[in-house]
Amino acid sequence: MQQLQAGGGDSRAAAEKVTKLIHRVARDVDGIVKIMDFCGTHEHTIVSGGIRSLMPENVELVAGPGCPVCITPAFYVDAAIRLAMDGVRVYTYGDVYLLPGSEPPGSSRPRTLADARAQGADVVIVYGIVEAIKHYRRDPKESVFIAVGFETTAPALASAVVNGRLPEKMTAINVHRLTPPIMRYAFEAHRDAPIRGVIAPGHVSTITGAKAWEFVPREFGIPTVVAGFEHIDVLKAVLLILLMLREGKPRLVNEYKRAVTWEGNTVAQRLINECCEVVDAAWRGLGYVPESGLAFRDKYSKYDALKQYGIREPTPEEWRYDLPPGCRCAEVTLGLAKPTDCPLFMKRCTPGTPYGPCMVSVEGACSVWARFGGGGLAESVAKSLSLI
Ligand code: SF4
Secondary structure, three states: OHHHHHOHHHHHHHHHHHHHHHHHHHOOOOOOEEEEEOOHHHHHHHHHOOHHHHOOOOEEEEEOOOOOOOOOOHHHHHHHHHHHHOOOEEEEOHHHHOOOOOOOOOOOOOOOHHHHHHOOOOEEEOOOHHHHHHHHHHOOOOEEEEEEEOOOOHHHHHHHHHOOOOOOOEEEEEEEEOHHHHHHHHHHHOOOOOOOEEEEOHHHHHHHOHHHHOHHHHHHOOOEEEOOOOHHHHHHHHHHHHHHHHHOOOOEEEOOOOOOOOOOOHHHHHHHHHHEEEEEEEEOOOEEEEEEEEEEOHHHHHHEHHHHOOOOOOOOOOOOOOOOOOOOHHHHHOOOOOHHHOOOEOOOEOOOOOOOHHHOOOOOHHHHHHHHOOOOOOHHHHHHOOOO
């Protein structure tokens, strides 16, 4: 809400107007309206703006699986650590650098890539594959890039692979995951108290296009809005969902037309498709989700670090629960628990000392709630708007 106010009189007035409309329309909608956001940046917008505290009593905003770092299985972190300790240089995003693998806290063996570097391994933090390649060209060495992300980051890796820009001695651990399959999974997880509205991920939609979410209203009857990341975007998305519920006409609405088209980035889509095939893939704490991951096609297997180093991924039958004891990230990721429901939140687990994966990335729900105070930050502002 601080940012809402900082946006100036127009932003504040618009937010106030939309929020009042939300309250008015919500009165005409029966029951609890559970709306899920599927993007860590939306959760950041909601929490940093105190938007939850502006909602009517019957509107509940829940965070979904929108943080790729949070859902990266421990197996891949362990594999990267092992390679680093064996003398291979590992390129990593800054948040993956701090992501715990399966080693318990306090172990003498490295639990994170940061630990591995502290023990002498060659681990280099980069913004992405392009920077990793540039670094490699300055200082060539057998290297692995740990490629974590959703549809948004996959095109950069795919472009490097398909266009032959990956250096000879550089391979990648491909941990890219796809958003629509996990959305279906989340709907199933909430079947006892169904999700009634979806705020679809804005960044992912720039690649997939709004069309990726057409199945949500069609198959599940759930109003869906592709939204931007300003506070007013999220408020408008909530209002649009409520209006569709009041009308009884679930549809897909693209509120983020300034960045998202219906078709999306077709060049990026072609690159991903050329480079990778869709496979069943594991999500941290959740296990295997059908057709939810990207794997290098056979013709690009020379870039596949796991294949090149003979590291075999666990099969669905071999997969083991991979969250540290007591961590509730699986439920937090699916919106079945709030970060504050975890007894370790801001005790054993803080942004400075993350115990579980949802506390590591700035997009992780636990990290966002820890840094911005959960849903109650803007109560005083909501009161001043006569909304509560
Ligand atoms: Fe896991 Fe920490 Fe979040 Fe608890 S507070 S669910 S331990 S990340």
